[in-house]
Amino acid sequence: MISKRLEPFGTSIFSTMTRLAQEHGAINLAQGFPDFDGPREIFDFAREAMDQGYNQYARSMGLPELVESVARHFSRAYGMSFDPMREVCVTTGATEGLAASVLGLLNPGDEVLLMEPFYDSYPALAAMAGATVKSLVLESPDFALDLDRLQALVGPRTRLLILNNPHNPSGKVFSEEELQGIAKLCVAHDLLVLSDEVYEFLTYDGARHIPIASLPGMRERTLTVSSTGKTFSLTGWKIGWVVGPEELVAATQAAHQFLTFAVTTPFQAAMARAIEHFGQAFLGELRSDYLERRNFLVDMLREKGFGVSVPKGSYFVLADVRPLTEKPATEFAMDLIREKRVAALPVASFYLEGQKTEGERLLRFAFCKRMETLEAARERL
Ligand code: PMP
Numbered sequence: 001m002i003s004k005r006l007e008p009f010g011t012s013i014f015s016t017m018t019r020l021a022q023e024h025g026a027i028n029l030a031q032g033f034p035d036f037d038g039p040r041e042i043f044d045f046a047r048e049a050m051d052q053g054y055n056q057y058a059r060s061m062g063l064p065e066l067v068e069s070v071a072r073h074f075s076r077a078y079g080m081s082f083d084p085m086r087e088v089c090v091t092t093g094a095t096e097g098l099a100a101s102v103l104g105l106l107n108p109g110d111e112v113l114l115m116e117p118f119y120d121s122y123p124a125l126a127a128m129a130g131a132t133v134k135s136l137v138l139e140s141p142d143f144a145l146d147l148d149r150l151q152a153l154v155g156p157r158t159r160l161l162i163l164n165n166p167h168n169p170s171g172k173v174f175s176e177e178e179l180q181g182i183a184k185l186c187v188a189h190d191l192l193v194l195s196d197e198v199y200e201f202l203t204y205d206g207a208r209h210i211p212i213a214s215l216p217g218m219r220e221r222t223l224t225v226s227s228t229g230k231t232f233s234l235t236g237w238k239i240g241w242v243v244g245p246e247e248l249v250a251a252t253q254a255a256h257q258f259l260t261f262a263v264t265t266p267f268q269a270a271m272a273r274a275i276e277h278f279g280q281a282f283l284g285e286l287r288s289d290y291l292e293r294r295n296f297l298v299d300m301l302r303e304k305g306f307g308v309s310v311p312k313g314s315y316f317v318l319a320d321v322r323p324l325t326e327k328p329a330t331e332f333a334m335d336l337i338r339e340k341r342v343a344a345l346p347v348a349s350f351y352l353e354g355q356k357t358e359g360e361r362l363l364r365f366a367f368c369k370r371m372e373t374l375e376a377a378r379e380r381l
């Protein structure tokens, strides 16, 4: 009964791997969610909000307190100014922000540019909007951007480029030079950009996150999407947002009002306070905790014989299975779950059908887990 548009996408790999992990009693390093809670103060903020009557529908584009906090965050972190009431739309996680933006902006027959490997929702969203996908494979291990090849994909119907920076699953943080190249191309061809920056605070080894919207000519053509899920380790709260020029955010809002209308009110109120309350010291600690876990996971996977390159962003490590097996990574992932009771994510799901061989070399391991969890995974492997 599934529509023709959605049928090719089946069940998300995240649900599939988490179900298999549960069935086999495996440690779940497949799905990217922390196995620890975010700051307890934020729970109090939510309880207080409920006690204070933040319990009915919020303003559709977001609770005033939260859109103001988001605008202040952009100004503090990146020196960019946005009108909180017109240029911010609060969404049910980044997932809905991406969906509402794609559905609000695209017409059937428009083309969307993607880079593979991509977060799995992007091609499904393009399909829901009746758009077609053109995509550039970023090649492992360094996932460098070949601008000429990207440029060659642009045609008269190309309307939108979806960027993910820092990048899931590779952990790549795009360099300023790469971002400038993309920006020039988008300006030259009058493309819009939907920039998924959910890992904006998870960068390591001196890598600096630069929002593409901050580059010349880009503010007016970019929607930036982020989410508190990663920053506050509360992925289940699903508070995200889309920020951009009024005209583009109006397109996101046009879809958002009919997808969910508004996002849970007390959790928006709690996140507004969390953004103000947790500053540089908190983010510095988050980064250094994750750096320690990244290093542990990289060392562990190398010790076990995987081919590993060190990610500069996100909370994922890619591991090349070829030194260990001739099997495709998807099959090897099943062996790991069954025999070692450790779940990793087969990266083939982040590629289009014709490009899966590239992904069949790679498994993604998440390090957004307690050290005890990572240590237990090391024992089992
Ligand atoms: N984009 C990327 C690149 C992600 O990795 C994720 C989730 N891990 C999302 C979007 C979805 O974010 P949310 O949970 O806020 O919907």
Ligand code: GLN
Pocket (backbone or CB within 6 Å): 012, 014, 015, 030, 031, 032, 033, 168
């Ligand atoms: N974004 C998370 C990941 O990459 C999972 C999101 C989901 O389960 N849909 O693992």
